Amino acid sequence: MFSKNENDIKNDFMHAARDLGIQKFDMFGILSLEESSSSKDGQPFNVNTRFKHLGVIRVWTSESHLGVVRTSDLSFEGFREALKIASEAAQVRQQKDIIEFSPESNENLKPIEHDNLKSQSASLQDLMEAVVEGEKSILTASDSFLSVPYNGVGQLHVRRFYLNSEGVYKKEDKTSSWSYFYPLAQKKNKKSRQSGEYEIAKSFSLPSVINCAKKSASKTLEHLDYKAIKTKNYKVILSSEAFLDLLDAFSNCYNAQSVLDKKSLFTEKHLDSLVASPLISFFDDPLSKHNVHIEQFDEEGTPTRLTKIIENGTLKSFLHSSFTARKMKKNVTGNTILASKLGISSHFLHVTRGQSPEKNYDVNALVDTVYIDDFHAMHAGVNALQGAFSLPFNGWLLNNGKRESIEGATVAGDFLKLLNDIIFVEKEEKVTPSGVCPNIWIKNLMVTGLSS
Amino acid sequence: MDFKSLHKAAELQNISYDFESFGENWRERLEILLGFGRASGADFIEFFLEKKKHYAIACENGEITSLEPSLICGAGVRVFKNKIDSYVSTNDLSFLGLKKALVSALDIHKLTIPHGSNLFFNCVLEPLRDYTLNCNKISFESQALSLKDTAHVLLSCNSLKQKEIKHLKYATTTAFQELQDVLVASSEGTFAKDLRLTQSFAANVLCEDGSMRSSIGKRLGNTSDPMFFQTLDEERIVSDLKESSGQMLYADYIKAGQYPVVLANKFGGVIFHEACGHLLETTAIQRKSSPFLDKKGDVIANESLTAFDEGYWDKGFGSLAMDDEGMPSQRTLLIENGVLKNFMSDRAGFELTGHPRTGSGRRQNYKYASASRMRNTYIAPGPHSKDDLISSIDKGVYCKELGGGSVDPTGAFNFSVQEAYEISNGRITKPLKGAILIGDAESILKKISLCANDLDIAPGFCGSVSGNIYVTVGQPHIKVDSITIGGR
Numbered sequence: 050m051f052s053k054n055e056n057d058i059k060n061d062f063m064h065a066a067r068d069l070g071i072q073k074f075d076m077f078g079i080l081s082l083e084e085s086s087s088s089k090d091g092q093p094f095n096v097n098t099r100f101k102h103l104g105v106i107r108v109w110t111s112e113s114h115l116g117v118v119r120t121s122d123l124s125f126e127g128f129r130e131a132l133k134i135a136s137e138a139a140q141v142r143q144q145k146d147i148i149e150f151s152p153e154s155n156e157n158l159k160p161i162e163h164d165n166l167k168s169q170s171a172s173l174q175d176l177m178e179a180v181v182e183g184e185k186s187i188l189t190a191s192d193s194f195l196s197v198p199y200n201g202v203g204q205l206h207v208r209r210f211y212l213n214s215e216g217v218y219k220k221e222d223k224t225s226s227w228s229y230f231y232p233l234a235q236k237k238n239k240k241s242r243q244s245g246e247y248e249i250a251k252s253f254s255l256p257s258v259i260n261c262a263k264k265s266a267s268k269t270l271e272h273l274d275y276k277a278i279k280t281k282n283y284k285v286i287l288s289s290e291a292f293l294d295l296l297d298a299f300s301n302c303y304n305a306q307s308v309l310d311k312k313s314l315f316t317e318k319h320l321d322s323l324v325a326s327p328l329i330s331f332f333d334d335p336l337s338k339h340n341v342h343i344e345q346f347d348e349e350g351t352p353t354r355l356t357k358i359i360e361n362g363t364l365k366s367f368l369h370s371s372f373t374a375r376k377m378k379k380n381v382t383g384n385t386i387l388a389s390k391l392g393i394s395s396h397f398l399h400v401t402r403g404q405s406p407e408k409n410y411d412v413n414a415l416v417d418t419v420y421i422d423d424f425h426a427m428h429a430g431v432n433a434l435q436g437a438f439s440l441p442f443n444g445w446l447l448n449n450g451k452r453e454s455i456e457g458a459t460v461a462g463d464f465l466k467l468l469n470d471i472i473f474v475e476k477e478e479k480v481t482p483s484g485v486c487p488n489i490w491i492k493n494l495m496v497t498g499l500s501s
Numbered sequence: 502m503d504f505k506s507l508h509k510a511a512e513l514q515n516i517s518y519d520f521e522s523f524g525e526n527w528r529e530r531l532e533i534l535l536g537f538g539r540a541s542g543a544d545f546i547e548f549f550l551e552k553k554k555h556y557a558i559a560c561e562n563g564e565i566t567s568l569e570p571s572l573i574c575g576a577g578v579r580v581f582k583n584k585i586d587s588y589v590s591t592n593d594l595s596f597l598g599l600k601k602a603l604v605s606a607l608d609i610h611k612l613t614i615p616h617g618s619n620l621f622f623n624c625v626l627e628p629l630r631d632y633t634l635n636c637n638k639i640s641f642e643s644q645a646l647s648l649k650d651t652a653h654v655l656l657s658c659n660s661l662k663q664k665e666i667k668h669l670k671y672a673t674t675t676a677f678q679e680l681q682d683v684l685v686a687s688s689e690g691t692f693a694k695d696l697r698l699t700q701s702f703a704a705n706v707l708c709e710d711g712s713m714r715s716s717i718g719k720r721l722g723n724t725s726d727p728m729f730f731q732t733l734d735e736e737r738i739v740s741d742l743k744e745s746s747g748q749m750l751y752a753d754y755i756k757a758g759q760y761p762v763v764l765a766n767k768f769g770g771v772i773f774h775e776a777c778g779h780l781l782e783t784t785a786i787q788r789k790s791s792p793f794l795d796k797k798g799d800v801i802a803n804e805s806l807t808a809f810d811e812g813y814w815d816k817g818f819g820s821l822a823m824d825d826e827g828m829p830s831q832r833t834l835l836i837e838n839g840v841l842k843n844f845m846s847d848r849a850g851f852e853l854t855g856h857p858r859t860g861s862g863r864r865q866n867y868k869y870a871s872a873s874r875m876r877n878t879y880i881a882p883g884p885h886s887k888d889d890l891i892s893s894i895d896k897g898v899y900c901k902e903l904g905g906g907s908v909d910p911t912g913a914f915n916f917s918v919q920e921a922y923e924i925s926n927g928r929i930t931k932p933l934k935g936a937i938l939i940g941d942a943e944s945i946l947k948k949i950s951l952c953a954n955d956l957d958i959a960p961g962f963c964g965s966v967s968g969n970i971y972v973t974v975g976q977p978h979i980k981v982d983s984i985t986i987g988g989r
Contacts, residue, residue: 089788095966096587096609099868100602119571121592127572134570138556141649142568173609198790198910233790233910240941241792241911280757310561311671312707390559390567429905429917430937434707434716439937439987441915457913459939459987461757497757497939497987 051080053102055210055220058123065128066108066214071136073109075150075213077348077387078102078123085203086177088184093177095201105348105387106131114139115148117389138389148391151371153381154350155217161345163338170224171253176202179255180228183262187232190266193273195241199231202258211350219350225341226253227482230265236273240456244268244422244443249341249482268422275454278446278498283419284472285460285494286412289400289479289486291421291442296331296398297483298431298438299464303358303366304393305373314436314465317377319364325468327362329489330403335383335396339480344396348387353396356382361403368393398484402474410473410490413450419496420445420452421460436464455498462494523550523684523694525629530596531686534603535624538580539688541612545581546603547687547848549825550594551867556648557677560655563663568652575867578602582610584852588870626692630829632822633696636725641698642680644727651676651730658704658735666743668750670714671707676700676730685827693827699818699971700729701960704738708746715749715934717742717902717919722960722971723816745902745920752932755921755988761897762938762981763890763924767959768903770974772981773808773880774963775906775914776942781810781835781843782861782873783850784966790910792943796841797856802946804839807881812860817877818960819972825871826862833859835878839946847873865968872967879975883952887978890951892927898936898986899929905961912942915987937987945981953978 058078066074083099102123108116116139120131171179180202188194203226210220231245246265250257287295301307302314315324335353336343346352349371357365367373368384370391386392421444424430430440439461445452473490531548538546552574559567576599577590587609589602607613633639646654655674662672681697701722708715719738723729764772777793785791793801802808812830813820821830826848834842846854847862850873862871891899899922906916918936922929958975 092585093609094585095870096585097870098587098589098602098605098609100589100591100593101868102592117569119569119573121573121575123592131572134572138568138570138648141652142565144566145564177609196789198785198788231910243909243911388567389557389569425909426905426907426915429907429915432716432917435714437935439917439935441913441937441939441987457939457941459757459915459937461935461937461987461989495757495989497985 051082051208053080053123055080055208059212059218061123061125062128062212065125065132069129069132071108071132073214074107075211076104076106078104078210080208082206083203084173084176085201086173086180087201088180088197091181091185093181096173096177098173104131106135107387108132108135108139110136110139113147114143116142146372148372150213150215151349151351151381151385153352154211154213155215156352158219158345158352161336161343169252171204171226175253176204179258182255183228183230183258186259186262187230187266191234191270193234193236193270194266195233195235197230197232199245200229202228204253209344211346211348213350217350219346221345223342224251226250228258228261230262232265232269234269234273239273239275242269242272242275244272247482251341272443272454275456278455278458278496280497282493283417283496284415285491286418286420287489287491288420288422289481289488290423292400292489293398293481293484293486294424294427295438295464296400298427299433299436300395301433303368305367305369305377306391306393308367309373309376312434315364321363321365323362324364325359325362326471327404328402328406328474329362329400329468329471330360331398331400332357333368333384333395333397334399337397337399337485339485340397341482347383347385349385351381351383351385353383368395398486400484400486401478402476402487406473412447415447416449418447419455420447438462438464459497460494461497467491467494523552523682524631527684528626528629528692532624532626534599535686535688537600537614538603538607539624541607541614543580543582543607543610543612545688547579547685547826548576548599549867549871550576550684552682553679553866555677555679558648558652558655558675560659560674562672563656563659565652565656568648570648573866576602577867577870578606579870580606580610581852582612585610586849586870590868624688625690626686627690630693630823630827633694635822638696638725641696641727645678645698646730651678654730654733658738661735661739662704662706662742665739666706666708666746668708668710669706670709673705674703676702683825685825687827691827693823695823697724697821698727699724700726702730702733704742706742706746708750710750713750715746715752717746717749720960722818724818724820726816748932749920749934752934754935755898755933755986757986757988759983759985761894762984763894763897763899764903764976764979764981765901766953766955766957766975766977768961768974769900769979770879770959770976771903771906771916771961773976774875774878774961774972774974775908775916776940776945778875778878779908779965780912780942781845782875783844783846783854783856784872784874785910786844786856787850787853792912793841797844799841800839801841801943802836802839803949805883805952806836806839806946806949808836809833809879809881810835810845810861810875811877811879814877814958814973817958817973819876821876824860824862825864828858828860828862831860833861845873845875847871863967863970865970869967872965874965874967874970875963875972877958877973877975879956879958880952880977880979882954882956882977885951885953887953887955890953890978890980891924891929893951893980894924895926897924898922898933899924900938908942914942915939935988939985939987945984948982948984949979950982951980
């Protein structure tokens with residue numbers, strides 16, 4: 050499947066390093082094959098196959114200065130060039146802090162029972178037929194549909210590996226399949242509306258693709274009858290997807306590197322103190338059975354594991370790289386992205402109820418409440434350094450069990466205040482591509498209507 | 502019968518190539534591969550080859566915290582058959598690697614390269630159009646500032662920030678330099694190469710005074726200018742940051758509502774980029790996701806509005822001598838006095854919509870098929886002064902610096918405002934924060950009623966179907982009669 054054999058890569062890399070007299074080094078690498086297709090007017094469109102190689106290489110000089118380089122050329126000559134450039138970079142940078150291999154890079158990986166099911170691969174022809182079928186199922190569902198401008202079905206085979214000069218070598222293979230449909234629909238004398246659905250799974254399945262298409266169709270049709278909303282404060286319910294998007298946008302809060310850089314809204318002093326409503330807990334659960342993209346080791350070779358971030362509103366831990374863990378005298382958490390400055394990222398967030406609520410809310414009894422399906426423009430409407438957000442959304446106005454689609458509105462607020470204004474966490478948790486989360490109820494947020 | 506290609510192909514498999522540069526030395530192997538593709542029955546085949554040397558540096562609070570070079574090489578092959586296209590990308594630039602990619606791309610159309618003694622198409626490429634000869638581009642690498650010296654520039658700027666800016670909690674200065682070598686060859690005979698030097702510098706500060714915070718950033722960037730880092734005006738950059746961060750530190754949150762607005766020049770042009778630009782790309786037209794798709798020749802904007810997408814603005818961040826399909830760059834008139842004149846089109850856009858190509862085929866790298874994208878997009882200057890615009894408003898908002906934004910297929914757009922001020926009785930008064938501008942493309946263009954005479958451009962990054970690319974946005978100061986501002 051992959052054009053290069055990882056044993057050849059390993060041997061070429063070690064040989065190149067030794068040839069240049071480099072004693073201490075490591076590499077995180079990816080070999081991948083991605084196939085995808087979209088559909089337009091009943092024909093396959095943008096049919097793509099991507100063969101990709103990438104290696105992120107670190108070298109240490111005799112003075113313990115670190116140089117990093119990325120390369121797509123995983124041949125012996127490619128490694129020689131890359132290692133030379135990394136060595137040059139080390140001389141220029143001459144970082145003050147000591148950076149070492151992760152203390153757990155040599156830990157063996159434990160087998161995961163729920164991850165040993167063989168994934169079913171599809172051919173590219175299967176993907177092409179599926180996406181065409183999906184588009185057709187939407188366009189035939191209603192005359193209101195104008196087109197499905199954004200759609201796609203694909204699958205990804207990935208081989209990840211980590212190796213270092215101390216003889217550590219680990220690898221894992223993953224396969225996943227994804228589909229998305231974002232149809233455009235319009236009712237007479239009204240503006241066009243778009244909603245959508247995105248799903249991922251361990252294996253391709255035609256029924257799943259058609260199901261994804263049908264969900265996107267019904268979601269879009271539900272929004273065709275919309276009304277303008279008044280600008281004021283509303284009680285707001287955030288869907289699973291919306292709340293997970295916010296958690297990701299404000300990940301600097303629980304990113305230990307951001308804390309060290311003073312770019313986080315939290316500091317080390319916030320650990321073990323109440324920072325959110327006691328009704329909420331969330332943790333990073335990379336090995337969750339719901340996580341399609343299980344990664345057993347991070348890019349430093351550290352085994353991944355469950356990390357409690359907030360428990361009953363109390364900040365329990367940040368997510369760490371080996372560097373931040375050493376600095377803060379904490380354990381590594383397996384969340385490193387390998388780069389010149391180590392990055393940190395969550396794998397799969399799981400949000401759940403913390404303390405039991407004092408009362409249960411009935412959604413059918415709600416009046417003048419906004420339900421947010423999903424946010425748009427996360428890259429533009431979030432100021433993570435200041436904790437502020439102002440985001441357009443797709444959503445509903447709920448009144449006594451009835452709901453009306455909202456026309457083009459934005460919601461604004463402060464993230465830390467939002468965490469403290471959580472008044473209810475629903476019991477039922479939804480599995481999404483990026484995590485598990487229930488609907489989250491917020492006391493109030495300012496919503497601006499388009500024609501207010 | 503032509504057996505030359507067969508014999509040559511067999512030889513080529515065993516030759517190790519000099520991967521140092523693209524040029525005439527690639528002609529023979531590409532002609533053979535293109536010939537294979539045509540012999541299989543494909544209507545059109547195109548190879549895009551790329552080598553990229555990129556380095557990125559970050560300086561935080563007086564220390565170089567990140568210094569990351571990357572070396573990327575790859576190729577993409579695109580095949581059209583009956584207006585359906587396939588695209589395969591690979592990191593393997595050997596003859597066998599490219600042939601494997603071609604076979605995969607043909608296979609998607611159920612086409613195969615004929616074997617044995619079948620007649621081969623002889624695909625002849627035109628004389629190489631070598632854009633590296635323009636502007637002495639081959640000296641870019643030697644003239645541009647080294648990794649080490651760029652690090653010194655960043656340290657110097659960071660040090661100046663720490664010295665000049667009050668309540669400074671965090672200062673970051675970043676830069677990147679990218680040298681991209683590209684070669685395009687197609688079965689229609691296109692054979693063109695270019696060398697692109699793109700450089701960018703960004704300075705950001707986070708200031709804090711008690712519970713008050715402000716975060717401000719400034720970015721500069723250009724192409725084809727090896728002296729970019731050497732000629733940076735660090736004092737001016739720091740002075741701008743100092744003023745903006747100081748103003749915004751104690752700003753009130755804006756009250757949501759409808760306001761007349763004056764948008765500043767330079768990055769204020771992102772309004773046109775988001776509200777209109779994307780919807781004039783054939784990428785959107787062919788998906789039927791633009792409200793302007795059948796409006797060519799119609800009035801779509803206020804008569805004060807004329808706008809261009811310029812392929813070659815001197816040193817513009819989005820400038821290209823040729824696009825990523827090998828077509829020479831050009832200036833495209835988009836809107837003239839409110840009338841829609843042209844769309845931005847690439848090869849696929851022309852095939853699928855009939856709108857003529859405008860040299861707008863662009864891609865982030867070899868992993869993507871080219872798509873019609875913006876380059877240096879701007880609203881043309883008008884007759885008024887900035888003061889004319891401000892003094893025309895009783896109660897409104899002056900948006901001095903915008904952040905990023907987006908548009909969806911319904912035409913609904915939004916963008917964040919980094920630095921804003923109240924306009925009261927025709928004068929700029931107190932600072933405001935937390936604003937997001939929202940609206941829809943069709944109505945906003947008709948509300949741009951006044952354009953000032955101070956056109957200027959700013960670098961930006963744009964993400965779409967063919968990845969993230971470098972662009973320029975630009976405009977003079979403009980007045981929008983009414984726009985919805987989201988706030989608290």
